[in-house]
Amino acid sequence: MNCDIIRDLLPLYHDGVCSEESRRLAEEHLAGCAACRQVLADMDAPLPEAEEQRTGNDAAVVERIAREWRRLWRRALLTGAAVVLALCLGGFGFWYSVTQCTVHMDSGDYAYLSACVLKSGEICVEAGLNRACRNCMYYETDESGAWHLCILRPPLRLNIFLGAAEKMFPFDLVTARWKFDPRDFSSGEPEDVYFGVGEDAILLWSKESGCAVPAATEAQEAFWSGWSPGRVLG
Numbered sequence: 001m002n003c004d005i006i007r008d009l010l011p012l013y014h015d016g017v018c019s020e021e022s023r024r025l026a027e028e029h030l031a032g033c034a035a036c037r038q039v040l041a042d043m044d045a046p047l048p049e050a051e052e053q054r055t056g057n058d059a060a061v062v063e064r065i066a067r068e069w070r071r072l073w074r075r076a077l078l079t080g081a082a083v084v085l086a087l088c089l090g091g092f093g094f095w096y097s098v099t100q101c102t103v104h105m106d107s108g109d110y111a112y113l114s115a116c117v118l119k120s121g122e123i124c125v126e127a128g129l130n131r132a133c134r135n136c137m138y139y140e141t142d143e144s145g146a147w148h149l150c151i152l153r154p155p156l157r158l159n160i161f162l163g164a165a166e167k168m169f170p171f172d173l174v175t176a177r178w179k180f181d182p183r184d185f186s187s188g189e190p191e192d193v194y195f196g197v198g199e200d201a202i203l204l205w206s207k208e209s210g211c212a213v214p215a216a217t218e219a220q221e222a223f224w225s226g227w228s229p230g231r232v233l234g
C-alpha cells in the first residue's frame, strides 16, 4: 500500500471515523512502515502542552538573559566605583603631597623662635613647633623683594585626630632650623630677610642696617657652627 494513500487516511484513522476496511489497511501498513507510524504519532503529540513548553523555554531564556545582564551591570558598577575611588585617592594624594601651606606666626603652632648671629656672620634661626608641620624652611618672596623664611604644613590640619593623639601620646616639639650667610646673597637681592610672613614677620637681616638678631651665646656658637641644613644634630 502506498504511503501517500495511507497518510490521506491517517487523520480519519486517528479520529476513528474511517471505515472498517480503511482501518484494517491502515493498521497493516503502519505495522510495516515506521515513517507513517511517526506521522500518526505526531498527530498524538500534545499540542497545547508543547506550546506551553515553548513558552516556558522562552521565559527561561528571557530570565537567563536578564540574569546575565544584571551580572554584567553589577560588574560594570563595581568596576566604575573602584575606578572612581582610585582616581579620588590618587587625586587626594597628589594634592596633599604638592600642596603646602605656610605656617603663620599667629597660628599658635610656634612654641618658640630663636635667632642669633655667629662670629662668622652666619645668621641662625630655630623654631619650635607645637604641631606636626613640615620640618623644613624655605624662602618666600614678597612684592617688595624681601625674603621670608617660612615653615610649611600639610593642607589639612586634622586637628581632631591630632588633639586626641596629643592627649594620649604627648608630642615632642618639632624643631625647624635654618642657617644662612648674608654675604652669599647675590648683588641686589634680597633687601630684607624676615622670619614668617605678614604683619608678624620678624626682621632677621636687612641690607641697610645689617643683622637684626643678637650675637650667639657660647652654647649657640658651639651648636650652630657644626650644623648645616640636612644634618640632624641633638
Ligand SMILES: [Zn+2]
Pocket: 002, 003, 006, 029, 033, 035, 036
Ligand atoms: Zn507508509
